[in-house]
Amino acid sequence: xxxxxxxxxxxxxxxxxxxxxxxxxxxxxxxxxxxxxxxxxxxxxxxxxxxxxxxxxxxxxxxxxxxxxxxxxxxxxxxxxxxxxxxxxxxxxxxxxxxxxxxxxxxxxxxxxxxx
Amino acid sequence: xxxxxxxxxxxxxxxxxxxxxxxxxxxxxxxxxxxxxxxxxxxxxxxxxxxxxxxxxxxxxxxxxxxxxxxxxxxxxxxxxxxxxxxxxxxxxxxxxxxxxxxxxxxxxxxxxxxx
DNA sequence: AAGATTGTTATCCATATGGCTAAGTAACCG
DNA sequence: CGGTTACTTAGCCATATGGATAACAATCTT
Numbered sequence: 273x274x275x276x277x278x279x280x281x282x283x284x285x286x287x288x289x290x291x292x293x294x295x296x297x298x299x300x301x302x303x304x305x306x307x308x309x310x311x312x313x314x315x316x317x318x319x320x321x322x323x324x325x326x327x328x329x330x331x332x333x334x335x336x337x338x339x340x341x342x343x344x345x346x347x348x349x350x351x352x353x354x355x356x357x358x359x360x361x362x363x364x365x366x367x368x369x370x371x372x373x374x375x376x377x378x379x380x381x382x383x384x385x386x387x388x
Numbered sequence: 389x390x391x392x393x394x395x396x397x398x399x400x401x402x403x404x405x406x407x408x409x410x411x412x413x414x415x416x417x418x419x420x421x422x423x424x425x426x427x428x429x430x431x432x433x434x435x436x437x438x439x440x441x442x443x444x445x446x447x448x449x450x451x452x453x454x455x456x457x458x459x460x461x462x463x464x465x466x467x468x469x470x471x472x473x474x475x476x477x478x479x480x481x482x483x484x485x486x487x488x489x490x491x492x493x494x495x496x497x498x499x500x501x502x503x504x
Numbered sequence: 505a506a507g508a509t510t511g512t513t514a515t516c517c518a519t520a521t522g523g524c525t526a527a528g529t530a531a532c533c534g
Numbered sequence: 535c536g537g538t539t540a541c542t543t544a545g546c547c548a549t550a551t552g553g554a555t556a557a558c559a560a561t562c563t564t
Binding site: 277278280281282284285286287288293294297298343345347348349351352354355356359361362 | 394396397398400402403406409410413414447459461464465466467468470471472475476477478
Binding site: 310313315316319320323334336337338 | 521522523524529530531532533
């Protein structure tokens with residue numbers, strides 16, 4: 273339970289890094305291409321890639337002088353699963369609440385009919 | 389695109405705050421009860437609640453001297469949707485790739501997933 | 505009214521984060 | 535070989551974050 277969720281979520285808590293992920297869903301790219309749309313010095317940008325890689329969300333290999341970056345889908349699925357799980361718990365609780373409310377109402381009606 | 393995702397994800401990038409969310413999926417609770425399982429001074433803990441509230445993930449109202457806290461589901465769904473969207477793009481790309489490249493690409497991806 | 509509960513506010517502190525520049529290394533190109 | 539490209543490493547800096555204590559405020563409880 274105490275897995276990489278910290279890294280996953282904090283990696284996603286930045287628009288630059290989310291943009292990189294979004295870009296990479298369309299296919300691998302070299303660092304320079306990933307960097308291009310971001311108004312930021314390259315070393316600053318590399319820190320973002322570093323965080324994504326540390327979180328296990330991307331991987332990269334160097335081919336000649338170029339570093340190719342590609343997405344790693346599993347962490348995204350894990351984060352998604354955590355959210356889905358929470359949402360289901362929450363929805364389940366709503367179900368139980370409404371069942372309980374129904375129960376209360378039934379009791380109430382029953383009591384009323386006895387009293388009446 | 390530039391919505392509250394920063395706040396949502398960074399709010400979830402902390403185990404204390406995820407624990408609070410997890411707890412709140414089972415129903416509302418007063419601050420003291422939320423605080424109890426966490427080995428941390430109350431003011432420190434309140435900062436976490438503050439972040440969750442700022443991100444719109446929880447709400448709270450004061451009843452007497454007690455503050456009751458409850459979860460706000462929509463942000464969770466939004467974060468989940470972002471992830472789902474990215475995953476679909478990624479999967480869509482895989483579909484397109486395999487349509488073009490056939491079994492060679494499939495073999496490559498299979499190898500990658502084994503390496504992971 | 506006194507005391508206990510339950511937050512709240514105000515500081516303070518160490519570390520992490522996100523940006524920068526400057527200078528270095530490792531391919532490729534002519 | 536020399537220059538250009540594509541990173542890489544090393545430092546610097548400002549602000550944010552996550553923790554702490556101390557003191558205050560409001561509301562039950564007795």
